[in-house]
Amino acid sequence: MPVDAAAWxxxxxxxxxxxxxxxxxxxxxPVPGLKSGPDLARLVLAVCLALCLAPVWPAAPAGGWSPGAMxxxxxADAAYGAGCGLAAAFLLESFLIAAQLIGLPAGFSFASTFDPSSHADSPVLQVLLxxxxxxxFFAAGMHHET
Structure with a gap:
């Protein structure tokens, strides 16, 4: 099978x-444990995911890839990825704030458990939410949206 430079x-x-x-x-x-992991592990995760997605990524424009178009x-892809990541982080943080607002008057502020994402004791309701x-996030299929 000949190797085509345009395909590569x-x-x-x-x-x-x-x-x-x-x-x-x-x-x-906001994946639990991912922020506390080494930066090299996050880089390897991103490269492996990109290698898996590259063959099914949309085809090149009709005129080919010029450096400016690339x-x-x-x-554009970086902005979209930042938007999706920040939206997911904002959604999770809103759940954490809601847990703190609900847990304080309910009396759950004194009960604490180990939080795997922050490696510290956190209120029970906050960890549950x-x-x-x-x-x-996974049940709604948001991980398939990108």
Whole structure:
């Protein structure tokens, strides 16, 4: 099977576009334990996800990839990834604030348990709502939206 330079260029550009979206999303998305892990592990996770997504990424434009078009596509994908990651982080933080507001008058502020994302003791209701928000994120199919 002959190697076509245009096919490799299209695949590499798809990888760069996927990496720019997935890398920024991995930076912002609130996965328990991911923030406390080493930066190299997050980088490897982003590269592996981008390698998996690159073959199914949308095809190159009709005129091919020019350097300017590639830069615009990478910036657009990075902005979309940042938006999705920040939206998920904002949604999770709103659940945590709601848990604090509900837990204080309910008397749950004194009961605490170990929180795996912050590695500290946290109120029980806050941990419960954090886990519930994470499960709702996957149950709603939001991990398939990118």
């Amino acid at each position: 260029t299209e695949l590499a550009c798809g990888f760069v576009a996927a990496l720019s979206r997935v890398g920024i999303m991995v930076l912002f998305i 830069a615009v596509a990478a910036l 954090q886990i519930t928000a994470g499960l709702l």
